[in-house]
Amino acid sequence: MKDLEEEILEYLKERRWHKIRPSDIAKSISIEAAELLELFQWADFTIAETKKNKGKMELLKKELADVLIYCIQMAVLLGLDTKAIVRQKLAVVREKYPAALMRNMQNRKNPGTERTYLKIKEAYRQGRKKE
Secondary structure: OOHHHHHHHHHHHHHEEEEEEEEHHHHHHHHHHHHHHOOOOOOOOOOOHHHHHHHHHHHHHHHHHHHHHHHHHHHHHOOHHHHHHHHHHHHHHHHHOHHHHHHOOOOOOOOOOOHHHHHHHHHHHHHHHHH
C-alpha cells in the first residue's frame, strides 16, 4: 500500500496539487462515487450479472479507480496510514456486525434490511450522537 501512496503523492506533487484543500478532495470523492452509482441507475444487477457485462465492468473499473485514488489522496495529504485506518475500521465493523449473527439472518432477498441489522445500526447511531 505504501508504494501506491507514494506514487499518488508523487503524481500530486508533479502537478502541484499536493496543497489541495481536503474539502475539495471530499467533494471529488462524492462526485466520483455518484458517477459510480449512476452505472447502476434503474438496474439491480447481482454480482454475477455485473461481472458478465464486460462494458459495465470497464466503466465500473474506471469510476471505482477514481474514487479510490481520491480517497488515497486525502489519506496521503493528511498524513494518514491508509492500511492502518482501513484495518481499524474493519475491527470496528467486525465487532459491530458479528459474522455469525450476520450469516444467520433470515431475509436474504434484501441484505441490510433485516430487523437485527437495522437495530444494530440504530443503536450505533444513537451512541455516536452522545459523543
